Amino acid sequence: MRTRTRACSSAALVVAFTALGSGPVWAEPVVEDRPPVSEQVAPADTVPASETEPSGSDPRSAAPDDDSDGDDADGTAPDTADTDTLDGDAEVEPFDEARSVEYFAVAPEELPEEAVEAVSDIDGVEHALTVDAARLEIEGEQTSLLGVDPSTFRNHAPEPSAESDDVWQGVAEGALALSKDAGTERDLEVGSDVTVQGGKGEVPMEVWTHATSGIAGIDALVSRERAAELGMPEGNALVVSAADADLFDLQEDLEDTLEEFDTSLQLVADAPEPMTEGEAVPPTVIEEVIANAETQLGVPYVWGGTTPNQGFDCSGLLQWAFDEAGVTIPRVTHDQWNAGTRVDYEDMERGDLIFWRSDPTAPGYISHVAIYLGDGDMLEAPRTGLDVRVTPVRTENFAGVVRVHA
Numbered sequence: 489m490r491t492r493t494r495a496c497s498s499a500a501l502v503v504a505f506t507a508l509g510s511g512p513v514w515a516e517p518v519v520e521d522r523p524p525v526s527e528q529v530a531p532a533d534t535v536p537a538s539e540t541e542p543s544g545s546d547p548r549s550a551a552p553d554d555d556s557d558g559d560d561a562d563g564t565a566p567d568t569a570d571t572d573t574l575d576g577d578a579e580v581e582p583f584d585e586a587r588s589v590e591y592f593a594v595a596p597e598e599l600p601e602e603a604v605e606a607v608s609d610i611d612g613v614e615h616a617l618t619v620d621a622a623r624l625e626i627e628g629e630q631t632s633l634l635g636v637d638p639s640t641f642r643n644h645a646p647e648p649s650a651e652s653d654d655v656w657q658g659v660a661e662g663a664l665a666l667s668k669d670a671g672t673e674r675d676l677e678v679g680s681d682v683t684v685q686g687g688k689g690e691v692p693m694e695v696w697t698h699a700t701s702g703i704a705g706i707d708a709l710v711s712r713e714r715a716a717e718l719g720m721p722e723g724n725a726l727v728v729s730a731a732d733a734d735l736f737d738l739q740e741d742l743e744d745t746l747e748e749f750d751t752s753l754q755l756v757a758d759a760p761e762p763m764t765e766g767e768a769v770p771p772t773v774i775e776e777v778i779a780n781a782e783t784q785l786g787v788p789y790v791w792g793g794t795t796p797n798q799g800f801d802c803s804g805l806l807q808w809a810f811d812e813a814g815v816t817i818p819r820v821t822h823d824q825w826n827a828g829t830r831v832d833y834e835d836m837e838r839g840d841l842i843f844w845r846s847d848p849t850a851p852g853y854i855s856h857v858a859i860y861l862g863d864g865d866m867l868e869a870p871r872t873g874l875d876v877r878v879t880p881v882r883t884e885n886f887a888g889v890v891r892v893h894a
Contacts, residue, residue: 566649566652566849574661580638580653588731589757590735590738591730591754594725594752597721598724599724603746606745613733613738617728619723620634620716621634621635621706622721626664626676635709635718638657649700652699663695665708667706667707668847671698673872680695686719686720687720688718703756762829766893771838775839777812777839784869786875789801791872802856804869821855825854827890836889840859840891841891842860864880
């Protein structure tokens with residue numbers, strides 16, 4: 489693994505937004521001395537119900553391809569609410585071309601124009617798209633939300649959503665797009681009315697669609713006009729596209745360029761190498777991790793849950809189990825995917841993390857994580873309505889296996 493000279497993050501964006509104030513309160517960027525778990529309130533990652541129950545066939549009968557990366561998953565254009573209610577009074581440009589997202593950068597306040605231009609001038613950066621970011625309450629649940637220009641952001645979204653004119657027309661006309669996870673796990677149905685609590689009070693909105701943004705931890709999108717109505721900070725975040733850039737060099741360049749603005753960085757792309765320092769966690773510690781996780785068997789799945797004996801989501805359970813054993817891993821599933829060495833399915837060992845891509849609206853998105861126990865079994869926090877449990881390893885929508893680095 490290449491050596492980096494900076495004290496860098498494991499690429500987990502940790503943003504603590506205020507729900508009722510005039511703007512967000514941001515945690516410090518994640519460095520080697522991470523904030524305590526209680527300060528890390530990034531939202532949950534879940535897995536659709538169809539992917540959580542063991543199938544009737546032997547899950548060990550057919551291992552997935554070694555280079556499986558989810559590209560063979562079928563993308564599905566998200567459903568929307570009733571398009572007959574659209575006025576057509578907000579112009580949305582058609583889908584242009586798919587643009588990658590390598591990093592998401594977010595600051596407490598508006599990033600000045602010169603900072604955005606400096607990011608755009610970094611070697612390898614193709615696009616630096618300005619968006620608004622805050623953590624607000626939707627139906628009383630804290631949710632990370634972006635204010636976007638539908639005409640430009642759609643080109644950076646997962647293609648099933650990006651290509652749907654109906655999705656972006658609804659957002660442009662003031663409706664709310666929820667991620668697949670947030671919508672299904674919280675029972676906020678497409679077409680339902682919800683209340684969003686922002687810095688300027690409560691704003692009623694319609695849930696227009698369940699469409700995952702492709703940025704881990706971001707569970708809702710609105711137009712920038714709606715973002716202003718909600719009292720969100722203007723232009724405090726950047727979506728950075730740099731498909732051919734070296735991710736490590738790009739991270740250092742972004743840190744240097746945005747350092748004075750107290751900016752946190754989240755890696756959105758799949759890292760070709762671990763984004764953490766150190767060697768693989770030793771077997772003795774792995775046994776502690778598994779023992780910790782096993783103490784939570786029977787504890788209910790809770791969307792966004794991080795509380796022992798009360799409730800966990802899939803990544804929250806594993807972050808806690810590792811933390812109790814003295815090993816720090818990121819909070820959200822996608823960042824855990826970048827927290828170690830990828831290993832082949834047939835080389836999977838006890839304590840490795842197993843990942844799936846199960847979101848039809850974002851086929852490349854890491855949706856779920858579990859820990860391997862050996863002998864074809866794994867331990868997971870599956871979804872709402874199910875408890876932490878041991879199940880056979882599932883190969884459908886398999887993304888890969890990661891051996892965590894300390």
